[in-house]
Amino acid sequence: MPGSAVRDALAEAHRHEWAFVLAAAVRVTRDLDLAEECVQDAYAKAVVAWSEQGVPARPGAWLTTAARNRAVDLIRRESIARRSLPLLIVESAASIGHDLDEDIFGDDRLRLIFTCCHPTLSAPARVALTLRLVCGVTTAEIARSFLVSDPTMAARITRAKKKIAAAHIPYRIPAADELPARTDAVLDVIHQLFTTGHTAPTGAQLVRNDLTTQALDLARMLRALLPGNREVIGLLALILLSVARADERLAPDGTLKLLADQDRTRWDAGAIAEGTALVRESLRDGPPGRYALLAAINAVHDEAPAWEDTDWPQIVGLYDHLLRIWPTPVVELNRAVAIRFAYGPAAGLVALDRLADDPRLATYPYLAATRADCFRDLGRHTEARPLYEQAILLTGNDVERAFLKERLQQLSR
Amino acid sequence: MAQYLILIYADERDWSALSPEESAAVYAQYEAFGTRNAAAIRGGSELSPTTTATSIRSDEDGAYLVTDGPFVETKEALGGYYLIDVESLDEAIAVAKQVPVGAGGVEVRPLVEHGA
Secondary structure: OOOHHHHHHHHHHHHHHHHHHHHHHHHHHOOHHHHHHHHHHHHHHHHHHHHHHOOOOOHHHHHHHHHHHHHHHHHHHHHHHHOOOOOOOEOOOOOOOOOOOHHHHOOOHHHHHHHHOOOOOOHHHHHHHHHHHHOOOOHHHHHHHOOOOHHHHHHHHHHHHHHHHHOOOOEOOOOOOOHHHHHHHHHHHHHHHHHHHHOOOEEOOOOOHHHHHHHHHHHHHHHHHOOOOHHHHHHHHHHHHHHOOHHHOEOOOOOEOOHHHOOHHHOOHHHHHHHHHHHHHHHOOOOOOHHHHHHHHHHHHHHOOOHHHOOHHHHHHHHHHHHHHOOOHHHHHHHHHHHHHHHOHHHHHHHHHOOOOOHHHOOOHHHHHHHHHHHHHOOOHHHHHHHHHHHHHHOEEHHHHHHHHHHHHHOOO | OEEEEEEEEEEHHHHHOOOHHHHHHHHHHHHHHHHHOOOOEEEEEEOOOHHHOEEEEEOOOOOEEEEEOOOOOOOEEEEEEEEEEEOOHHHHHHHHOOOOOOOOEEEEEEOOOOOO
8 A cells, every 4th residue: 555645646647747658658659558558557566666665756757767668568579469550650760679768759748639639530539538648537537527338438439549540640740730720629629628527518516627627737738838829828728717716606505606696705816816817928919819818708707806896898898809700609699698797688688689599509508598687687577487497498407407496486476 | 651542422413414624624623633642642543423333242142132223322422532642641631632522522541451
């Protein structure tokens, strides 16, 4: 049984070094499954070695060396069997068996991330593969996060890995002309992880902290690997500024706490300070991207000392901007919400009317809920009632459903 | 290097409705595509329409059933293919994007490699 210092060091190394160790092992194995085996073996060896000899000064380097040695070993033993397997296309061939110097391999995490988020993989596969290979989350945990069975998730991950090998999805950083689009695909995966965690689409929990934490770690990693990218900075800011409020989104009895009712002194001031500084950086030197704008909207909320102080006209302006570069019905709905608070429920309804028949929002609970809120504020309770009922039917999240039922009951008959 | 088959799917009725001048223009586009990607292309051809196809299936007794036509009727049919040899899927997609398929589409399938 390892001591607590070793356990903490292992947990820390799992959270922060997994991608680094795996990416380095892939260089040697050119096979994702084999590389995973080597990384698991390295972490298992660390439990014993660190307990006996103490935690090394650089746990990541220790694990990388252990995983690579194991990889070289396995490849020598299996070299004949491996000849028939399709191998990953790695930019320059790894010098197997030679001096395993750190510099030969460098940091391959970007290659790993871009491979997991390759556009020829299905969107759910990209998310699952990123969690599995970049974050080191077990298949069972990923299955739980996305509310599918273990075999379903295992099959999804296996299928994706097979496609990478058989179709020769290259293990490399995309060429300069492809880089912006491919980076956007990576940001999409992280954003999807974050939004799934921020308000779980189904289930009993409102927030899935495991997923928001993974999204935050990934955004931090990407920020370190692509330091100049303003949308990466914007996404990191967005996640920080949202996570800062996460603990206040639920009342002690587990019911939903609206922004208006939250105790702002309990928001995470450190995350807000870091997030707002990043927002400024992401808005500098050029037209802002979608994540920078979303982050800026969250910064306006986070910086208001009280709900009444919220600068709603500025938020409307930011949504106007966002709608121009990202014209989706969900953005338009959020803009209408801002209009409701900036200029009153009647103005909000006018903005919402344009969306009422949009088929893309037909199953989206927030449209009905927002229209219901506007009617309620205007005292038009008979019009609000069926809309709350509709929203209750559409939401899959138990906490949100309880909140909407409460609202419905409060309407006068 | 890896080999891929680029399968070209298009509506045959569109193709047969073209005037001689129009189809000559399309052939010129394919020729230009072939010249531009000569380094990658290992082979390929236009296929005669599905009305010329013959389907062959064997039953459990080992007897062959030979029938006229394709197995299924779909709007878009396989109309041609290229065999290419490139570094990775990214390069295969870059080549496939240049196929002048018009309103149709292409599918990229890696060939299975047996041994080395």
